[in-house]
Amino acid sequence: MAANIETNTEGIETMHAFEETPSAEAPAAVALGRAIVITSGKGGVGKTTLTANVGAALAALGKRVVLVDADVGLRNLDIVLGLENRVRFHLLDVLEGNAQLDEALIRDKRNPNLYLLAAAQAREKEDVDGGEMQRLMEQLRERFDYVLIDCPAGIELGFRNAVAGAQHAIVVCTPEVSAVRDADRVVGLLPNDWSPELIVNRLRPALVRKGKMLSVDDVNAILHLPLLGVIPDEPAVIVATNKGEPPALDPNSQLGAAYRAIAARLTGEETAPAEIPTEPQGGGFLAKLGAFFGGRSNV
Numbered sequence: 112m113a114a115n116i117e118t119n120t121e122g123i124e125t126m127h128a129f130e131e132t133p134s135a136e137a138p139a140a141v142a143l144g145r146a147i148v149i150t151s152g153k154g155g156v157g158k159t160t161l162t163a164n165v166g167a168a169l170a171a172l173g174k175r176v177v178l179v180d181a182d183v184g185l186r187n188l189d190i191v192l193g194l195e196n197r198v199r200f201h202l203l204d205v206l207e208g209n210a211q212l213d214e215a216l217i218r219d220k221r222n223p224n225l226y227l228l229a230a231a232q233a234r235e236k237e238d239v240d241g242g243e244m245q246r247l248m249e250q251l252r253e254r255f256d257y258v259l260i261d262c263p264a265g266i267e268l269g270f271r272n273a274v275a276g277a278q279h280a281i282v283v284c285t286p287e288v289s290a291v292r293d294a295d296r297v298v299g300l301l302p303n304d305w306s307p308e309l310i311v312n313r314l315r316p317a318l319v320r321k322g323k324m325l326s327v328d329d330v331n332a333i334l335h336l337p338l339l340g341v342i343p344d345e346p347a348v349i350v351a352t353n354k355g356e357p358p359a360l361d362p363n364s365q366l367g368a369a370y371r372a373i374a375a376r377l378t379g380e381e382t383a384p385a386e387i388p389t390e391p392q393g394g395g396f397l398a399k400l401g402a403f404f405g406g407r408s409n410v
């Protein structure tokens with residue numbers, strides 16, 4: 112479905128579908144976009160930051176992208192994008208029929224290809240109906256090339272609802288034993304026919320070299336997932352987040368390049384494997400990890 116941008120009286124840009132021209136012919140098949148849930152199990156590993164930055168990078172590649180904040184009750188994605196003052200309606204307003212989808216979609220300040228569907232702040236995850244969520248994601252897939260769903264932490268109802276309308280998952284993991292264990296649990300809960308991809312976030316190569324931090328290989332010795340990308344640990348992320356400016360859009364930063372490489376890999380524009388910072392020989396951490404994992408089913 113084609114769409115049009117309008118600015119309402121408060122200066123907020125919303126998205127409006129064009130009226131379809133009635134036709135006696137059968138409608139042409141709509142190429143559906145890809146709905147991807149960004150999940151981790153463990154909280155605070157960088158899901159929201161990644162959703163915003165990978166979304167901004169995909170939009171910069173000319174893709175039509177909507178970011179869905181599925182963390183009902185703990186809205187954050189709007190802040191990372193600097194759109195917090197523009198939220199009038201949220202996901203639950205749309206699911207419950209209190210607002211039209213077009214009224215709730217907020218266009219990004221920088222890129223007309225990028226939209227946000229914010230989460231409700233004063234509601235509970237239990238208020239979301241999984242079936243409705245699935246239907247809404249299908250609707251979004253008709254309009255956008257990519258629907259990135261920012262999943263709440265945990266593996267309960269909020270996780271299940273976020274996964275409901277997706278067909279693919281990106282698993283975010285930091286180089287910590289607890290994050291690896293939670294990521295492993297999440298992978299085990301995803302549909303069997305999915306092939307989730309891994310992003311290792313907050314890597315500090317200097318610590319890895321000293322043997323003080325898990326390496327990407329250590330992490331993936333447990334998870335065994337295709338590696339979509341590695342993001343360094345950078346204080347610049349926190350500074351940018353506070354300013355509502357995704358670092359993915361900074362052409363000069365190594366950090367921005369790491370987010371853009373993930374976007375390029377998702378679209379298939381980049382086919383080379385994700386670059387892994389230099390790592391030490393041997394794996395002192397592997398023995399430690401082994402104590403936590405007796406095989407996925409035991410975790």
Ligand SMILES: Nc1ncnc2c1ncn2[C@@H]1O[C@H](COP(=O)(O)OP(=O)(O)OP(=O)(O)O)[C@@H](O)[C@H]1O
Nearest residue numbers: 154155156157158159160264313343344345348349
């Ligand atoms: N690569 C990075 N380098 C440094 N800090 C980072 C990086 N990625 C994320 N952070 C910081 O980590 C914190 C948690 O990030 P974020 O909110 O994206 O995690 P989350 O997984 O969405 O958390 P939650 O599970 O609570 O939703 C934030 O302060 C963010 O700025």
Ligand SMILES: [Mg+2]
Nearest residue numbers: 158159182187
């Ligand atoms: Mg989050």
